[in-house]
Amino acid sequence: MTTTNESRTSRFGESIERFSRTTESALHLQREMYDAWAEMWPGIDYQKLKEQPLAFRGDFGSTIHDLVRKQRDLLKQYGEGLDSLQVTFRDVMSGNAEEVRDGYRSLCLKTLGALKQTAEMQVRYLQETIDKMS
Numbered sequence: 001m002t003t004t005n006e007s008r009t010s011r012f013g014e015s016i017e018r019f020s021r022t023t024e025s026a027l028h029l030q031r032e033m034y035d036a037w038a039e040m041w042p043g044i045d046y047q048k049l050k051e052q053p054l055a056f057r058g059d060f061g062s063t064i065h066d067l068v069r070k071q072r073d074l075l076k077q078y079g080e081g082l083d084s085l086q087v088t089f090r091d092v093m094s095g096n097a098e099e100v101r102d103g104y105r106s107l108c109l110k111t112l113g114a115l116k117q118t119a120e121m122q123v124r125y126l127q128e129t130i131d132k133m134s
Contacts, residue, residue: 066128073121077114084110 084107 070121070125074118077118080110081114 087103087107
C-alpha cells in the first residue's frame with residue numbers, strides 16, 4: 001500500500017514539475033513574442049518601454065506608502081479628538097462649575113489645534129501633489 005502511495009506521489013510530483021516547465025516555457029515564448037512585436041513599431045523607444053513596469057512598481061509603492069501615512073495621521077487626530085471628548089464628559093459629570101469651564105476651554109483649544117493641524121496637513125499634501133504633477 002505504501003508503494004502505491006509513493007508511486008502516486010512521485011507521479012503527481014512529476015506532473016507538477018512538467019506543468020511548471022511547460023508554463024515557464026510558454027511565458028518565455030510570450031515574452032520573446034512581445035519583444036519582437038514591440039521592436040517592429042517605429043518611433044517607440046523599446047528600452048524605455050521595458051523599464052516602465054519597474055518604474056511603475058516603484059511609483060505604486062511610494063503612492064501606497066504616502067496613502068497609509070496620511071491615513072495614520074488622520075487616525076491619530078481622530079483618536080486625540082476622542083480622548084478630548086472623554087475628558088470633557090468626565091469633567092461635566094464631576095459637577096464642579098470651575099472644572100467644567102476649564103474642561104470646555106481646554107476642549108476648545110484642542111479642537112482648534114486639531115483643526116489647524118488638519119488644515120496644515122491638507123495644504124502640505126496638496127503642495128506635494130502639485131509638486132509631483134509638475
